[in-house]
Amino acid sequence: MSAAVSATRRQQTISAWIFLAVPVALFAVFLLLPVLMAIGLSLTDYAVIGDFEWVGLDNYARIVDDPIFWVAVRNTALYTVLYVPAGLVVSLGTALLLNRSSRVSRVFRTLFYIPVVSSTVATAAIWFWLLNPQYGLLNAVLGWFGINGPAWLYESRWAMIAIVMMSVWAGFGANMIIYLGALQGVPGELVDAARVDGAGAFRVFWHVTLPAISRATFLILTLLLIAAFQVFDQAYVLTKGGPGNSTLTLVYYIYDRGFGRLEMGYASALSFVLFLAILVFSIANARVTGRENDR
Amino acid sequence: MSTLATAPVGTPAPTPTTVSTESRPPTARAVLGRTVWTLAVVLISVTTVMPLIWTLSTSLKPEGEILSSYLQLVPENPTLANYTALFTDGPFGRYLANSAIIALGGVATNLFFGGLAGYALAKLSFRGRGVVFSLFLGSMMVPGIITMVPTFLVLRRFPLVGGNDLFGEGGAGFINSYGAVLIPFAAGPFAVFFMRQFFQALPDELGDAARIDGASEFRIFWNIYLPLARAGLAVLGVLTFQAGWNSFLWPLIALNDPEMLTVQVGLAGYVNEYQTEYGPLLAGTILASLPVLIVFIFAQRYIIENFAHSGTK
CATH class of the missing domain: 1.10.3720.10 (MetI-like)
Structure with a gap:
């Protein structure tokens, strides 16, 4: 290597680290350090005020016996079980509808996407009005079909379902766009060949289209799962976890413990458990969906 | 479940048949498919856009009108009082x-x-x-x-x-x-x-x-x-x-x-x-x-x- 080249290289190395300095420092202070702190805090009874002690795995033992924790687990599981499949089906369904290159379908693409743009708080406020038992649009529409709508957010049986509906409405547009991108990559010859062989629309979809977009499905499933496990905004704004803890989600519970009651040691342990759950489900999803991708 | 939320779920089925028929002369089936498609996308657009429009309309109504004429899309006496x-x-x-x-x-x-x-x-x-x-x-x-x-x-x-x-x-x-x-x-x-x-x-x-x-x-x-x-x-x-x-x-x-x-x-x-x-x-x-x-x-x-x-x- 000539002297000039190695001088350029040294120059580039110095410049690169200067260019990277701020993001790397922020990474160290606001990601690496907090993750390590979370592990440490979860082993203490730190509560902001007063002294704190090392309590070993006591926090984790406490979680197992914490009935509210299990309520939050059940609620988050219910939300996930409803939201993930609904979010997947609606985004795929709408993408299939709009998978054609015409100006009309581009206009509808924009209209379908509009709920994504608003914040969860604004969306929640809109739905708070839509879901009003007496004056809400939803129950008015149900009334036209002779259905007597429930009190939604004020009934523990319906509150979570209402939050799921709102979340699907608010989020499907983004995943629809990902699916639209993937559908563009489905080889047209393959679809035509299958059709020539006499496959019906449903069989073409099931055996040709669906396998061809499995990478997008994997991505969307991962995004939906991670979002579902961390649902908070909607439950906070709409129901404050109620009625009767029926919409108390895990992140809500962590927020309440950590910042409502300032039990930050316990909250850290809770968040670590949630982190592990997200990790396990992400890996399981990668295994299951990933294996299909390899075929 | 509500009609609002389930409308998108039930509708994707007709698309595969309509996509490939675009360039051929319209058959009865293609016309039907196109109608169903239009109906479906319009219906979904209504569910995504209507709540925002209704929110805008309600925000422009005076206090007395909000609950009494809640289904009326155009405010009778529009006002910026809420703002x-x-x-x-x-x-x-x-x-x-x-x-x-x-x-x-x-x-x-x-x-x-x-x-x-x-x-x-x-x-x-x-x-x-x-x-x-x-x-x-x-x-x-x-x-x-x-x-x-x-x-x-x-x-x-x-x-x-x-x-x-x-x-x-x-x-x-x-x-x-x-x-x-x-x-x-x-x-x-x-x-x-x-x-x-x-x-x-x-x-x-x-x-x-x-x-x-x-x-x-x-x-x-x-x-x-x-x-x-x-x-x-x-x-x-x-x-x-x-x-x-x-x-x-x-x-x-x-x-x-x-x-x-x-x-x-x-x-x-x-x-x-x-x-x-x-x-x-x-x-x-x-x-x-x-x-x-x-x-x-x-x-x-x-x-x-x-x-x-x-x-x-």
């Missing part, structure tokens, strides 16, 4: 200003530092490049919830800030200041990753030529590559603005002084389980959504296309 009430009865103007500062500040820092770092990872050769890149990529997978409590403590105990001494005692640190929301997200891994992808698509030769002419690395970045990445910066800017403007949980935790609330946190306070005043709430909703909606309308083609690409790569 003016937001500014006279509470610090809503302050909320909007706080959100604007946080969102625009986040755009500025993320574009600059994300651009610099993304450029370094894409165009400069140095040892450790792969490791740094993997760390940034990996950090995007870490859920925000795990760092929530410790990040609060780091900001609160930050030495020599907000009345703190060298050991982070005595004051509130960055808590209740713009820094609490701006600093942790000033150069997010997404910005670095996004800009790296963008710079990587640009040719190396431009920089090599300038280097021979003796230009400094920063000048090469600033004068040659950054102008070429304008489209990427625009998309990143819009996405960062939306994320900053719409963020909720972190501002809720880090800013609790009434004067420091963001518009999202302030708006959430208007939802009351027992006695919600829908007029101001929905007027606030419109104001809280307007900036991101306007940005979206101008940038929607780039945003949606960028989204489609990120999904297939």
Whole structure:
């Protein structure tokens, strides 16, 4: 290597680290350090005020016996079980509808996407009005079909379902766009060949289209799962976890413990458990969906 | 389940038949398919757009009209009273200003530092490049919830800030200041990753030529590559603005002084389980959504296309 080249290289190395300095420092202070702190805090009874002690795995033992924790687990599981499949089906369904290159379908693409743009708080406020038992649009529409709508957010049986509906409405547009991108990559010859062989629309979809977009499905499933496990905004704004803890989600519970009651040691342990759950489900999803991708 | 929510689920079936028949002379089946398609997309559009229109219409109704004629789409006596009430009865103007500062500040820092770092990872050769890149990529997978409590403590105990001494005692640190929301997200891994992808698509030769002419690395970045990445910066800017403007949980935790609330946190306070005043709430909703909606309308083609690409790569 000539002297000039190695001088350029040294120059580039110095410049690169200067260019990277701020993001790397922020990474160290606001990601690496907090993750390590979370592990440490979860082993203490730190509560902001007063002294704190090392309590070993006591926090984790406490979680197992914490009935509210299990309520939050059940609620988050219910939300996930409803939201993930609904979010997947609606985004795929709408993408299939709009998978054609015409100006009309581009206009509808924009209209379908509009709920994504608003914040969860604004969306929640809109739905708070839509879901009003007496004056809400939803129950008015149900009334036209002779259905007597429930009190939604004020009934523990319906509150979570209402939050799921709102979340699907608010989020499907983004995943629809990902699916639209993937559908563009489905080889047209393959679809035509299958059709020539006499496959019906449903069989073409099931055996040709669906396998061809499995990478997008994997991505969307991962995004939906991670979002579902961390649902908070909607439950906070709409129901404050109620009625009767029926919409108390895990992140809500962590927020309440950590910042409502300032039990930050316990909250850290809770968040670590949630982190592990997200990790396990992400890996399981990668295994299951990933294996299909390899075929 | 409601008709609103299930409409999209039940409708996709007819598409595969309609897609391929476009160029042939219309058969009865094709006409039927087209009708069903139109009906379906119009119905879904109504469910996505109608709630916003209804919100706008309600926000323009006087107090007496909101509940009594709640199904009437056009207000009988339209008024801006709900909007003016937001500014006279509470610090809503302050909320909007706080959100604007946080969102625009986040755009500025993320574009600059994300651009610099993304450029370094894409165009400069140095040892450790792969490791740094993997760390940034990996950090995007870490859920925000795990760092929530410790990040609060780091900001609160930050030495020599907000009345703190060298050991982070005595004051509130960055808590209740713009820094609490701006600093942790000033150069997010997404910005670095996004800009790296963008710079990587640009040719190396431009920089090599300038280097021979003796230009400094920063000048090469600033004068040659950054102008070429304008489209990427625009998309990143819009996405960062939306994320900053719409963020909720972190501002809720880090800013609790009434004067420091963001518009999202302030708006959430208007939802009351027992006695919600829908007029101001929905007027606030419109104001809280307007900036991101306007940005979206101008940038929607780039945003949606960028989204489609990120999904297939």
